Amino acid sequence: MPIYVYQCGDCLGEWKENHLMSESIDECPWCSSKNIGRKPSNFSYNANKQEKKKKTGDLTKEFIENSKEDLKNQKKELDNSR
Numbered sequence: 001m002p003i004y005v006y007q008c009g010d011c012l013g014e015w016k017e018n019h020l021m022s023e024s025i026d027e028c029p030w031c032s033s034k035n036i037g038r039k040p041s042n043f044s045y046n047a048n049k050q051e052k053k054k055k056t057g058d059l060t061k062e063f064i065e066n067s068k069e070d071l072k073n074q075k076k077e078l079d080n081s082r
């Protein structure tokens, strides 16, 4: 059974539903709004990836920089404990 990702246009909540293609969900489980959209989960994944591509790159760089700092600090701590 395919898994669908739904997003509510009102509360922007996202959730997954596992059902037949012929079936559909028409109410948001969070706020009971009918203003919801369905998207196949893999499609949603790709769309998000593309949208956030640049930001993710920046975040990755930042993460690497932070990791370097962490390593430095850890090394310092090791040196001090010796």
Ligand SMILES: [Zn+2]
Pocket (backbone or CB within 6 Å): 008, 009, 010, 011, 012, 013, 028, 029, 030, 031, 032, 033
């Ligand atoms: Zn909602």
